[in-house]
Amino acid sequence: MADTPEWVRLSDQEVVLAARAGREAAYRELIRRYERPIFALLFRMVRDRELAEDLAQETFIKALNAIESYRPEFKFSSWIFKIANNAAIDHLRRRELDTLSLDGSPHAETPEAMQATALQIGARQESPLDAVEAKELGGAIEAAIGRLRPEYRSCILLRHVEGRAYEEIAEILDLPLGTVKTYIHRARNELRLALAHLREA
Amino acid sequence: MTPVPGPHLTPEDLDAWLAGALAPAAQTHLAGCPACQERVDTEREIIALIEGLPLMSPAAGFTDRVMARVAVAQPLRVSTLELLRRRALASRRSMAVAASLLVLVAASMAASVIWTLGHQATLAALGGWLGTQAGQAAWLGLRWVASNFIEQPWFADVRTLAASPGRLGIAAALALVAYLSGVLALRRLLALPTQRVAHAAV
Numbered sequence: 001m002a003d004t005p006e007w008v009r010l011s012d013q014e015v016v017l018a019a020r021a022g023r024e025a026a027y028r029e030l031i032r033r034y035e036r037p038i039f040a041l042l043f044r045m046v047r048d049r050e051l052a053e054d055l056a057q058e059t060f061i062k063a064l065n066a067i068e069s070y071r072p073e074f075k076f077s078s079w080i081f082k083i084a085n086n087a088a089i090d091h092l093r094r095r096e097l098d099t100l101s102l103d104g105s106p107h108a109e110t111p112e113a114m115q116a117t118a119l120q121i122g123a124r125q126e127s128p129l130d131a132v133e134a135k136e137l138g139g140a141i142e143a144a145i146g147r148l149r150p151e152y153r154s155c156i157l158l159r160h161v162e163g164r165a166y167e168e169i170a171e172i173l174d175l176p177l178g179t180v181k182t183y184i185h186r187a188r189n190e191l192r193l194a195l196a197h198l199r200e201a
Numbered sequence: 202m203t204p205v206p207g208p209h210l211t212p213e214d215l216d217a218w219l220a221g222a223l224a225p226a227a228q229t230h231l232a233g234c235p236a237c238q239e240r241v242d243t244e245r246e247i248i249a250l251i252e253g254l255p256l257m258s259p260a261a262g263f264t265d266r267v268m269a270r271v272a273v274a275q276p277l278r279v280s281t282l283e284l285l286r287r288r289a290l291a292s293r294r295s296m297a298v299a300a301s302l303l304v305l306v307a308a309s310m311a312a313s314v315i316w317t318l319g320h321q322a323t324l325a326a327l328g329g330w331l332g333t334q335a336g337q338a339a340w341l342g343l344r345w346v347a348s349n350f351i352e353q354p355w356f357a358d359v360r361t362l363a364a365s366p367g368r369l370g371i372a373a374a375l376a377l378v379a380y381l382s383g384v385l386a387l388r389r390l391l392a393l394p395t396q397r398v399a400h401a402a403v
Contacts (some may be wrong), residue, residue: 019273019274020274020276021274021276022273022274022275022276023273024268024273027268027271027273028264028268031263031264031267031268032264035258035259035263035264036256036257036258036259039257039258039259039263040254040256040257043257044254052259053259053260053263056259056263057263057266057267057270060267060271061267061270061271064267064271065271065272067274068274141247141250141251141254142254145251156251160248160251160252161251161252161254181212181213181216182212185212185215188244188247188248191247191251192243192244192247195247195250
């Protein structure tokens with residue numbers, strides 16, 4: 001089976017079954033499907049590009065090496081997001097992070113490192129004016145999300161960036177459904193207050 | 202000023218509104234309540250901002266770096282068959298050997314089935330004899346174990362202990378405590394480390 005077109009038609013469950021049967025291409029397909037959402041979630045949780053990449057690698061290595069223990073009755077996406085979220089929460093518990101810097105990792109020590117770890121915004125920008133506006137708004141929302149409690153951050157990112165249902169978020173985070181809803185409402189409320197000055201302007 | 206009907210929108214109402222399923226009563230309230238209108242407008246803006254966050258990708262070569270540290274599953278059946286297939290098809294000689302072995306196995310299986318069908322009485326007699334021998338051996342073994350047990354110097358003490366239910370209970374309780382202590386000690390000794398690895402090195 002070739003690498004892309006045939007795999008695209010298969011569900012996650014079918015790809016996992018192929019991986020269990022020893023198909024390396026199936027492993028690569030699972031990484032292709034989830035590398036961006038997992039990396040984006042981890043980046044916005046830990047706010048450090050290099051660290052997010054390390055945690056994303058750790059997540060995939062852990063999940064794929066344990067592919068035989070995955071239970072197909074659950075969604076693969078829930079399983080891998082759960083592993084990623086646990087990795088991020090474990091890290092955050094061990095280390096208090098600084099505030100978000102759009103100009104690069106707070107741990108970067110050289111200008112090159114700052115550049116290399118800077119948040120890449122611009123894929124959807126059209127003109128210099130749009131770019132400035134988008135950077136200002138995007139930066140403000142990124143910063144405001146970065147200041148949320150980690151639990152609120154996980155919930156709001158899974159809900160509005162990844163588009164996961166409340167029930168799936170509850171499964172990923174091992175939280176009651178009501179708690180997930182409360183966290184998301186509180187997070188949106190905090191974001192509304194944090195961005196009030198921009199809206200007024 | 203005209204009073205606005207009904208209570209202000211709750212967080213659940215906001216979710217329903219976002220999903221396009223706001224109850225009619227709440228819709229009526231929303232239409233006449235500037236505060237709730239501002240609230241839903243803000244909510245929509247915030248969500249649009251979050252949903253508009255830039256897409257992000259890990260650095261190039263991410264998949265290869267992950268795959269370098271992943272052990273691709275090798276189901277025993279698949280790997281064994283694959284190995285046999287490769288060896289059998291390696292050369293003409295190996296193909297001839299594999300074919301000969303296949304014919305030999307098939308012929309011996311057929312011969313075995315034919316012989317069994319023609320000698321059912323012999324097989325039944327052999328089965329009966331084996332059953333009798335096994336029963337005798339088991340009985341002799343049991344007698345040997347029992348006589349050895351009785352001949353032990355501590356057997357008289359065990360009998361005395363068994364005669365007194367109180368002592369027997371205490372002895373059983375002590376044995377249980379010792380067993381559980383041993384199990385707990387082993388669990389502590391054999392527990393896996395729980396600390397997770399913070400960074401997966403490339």
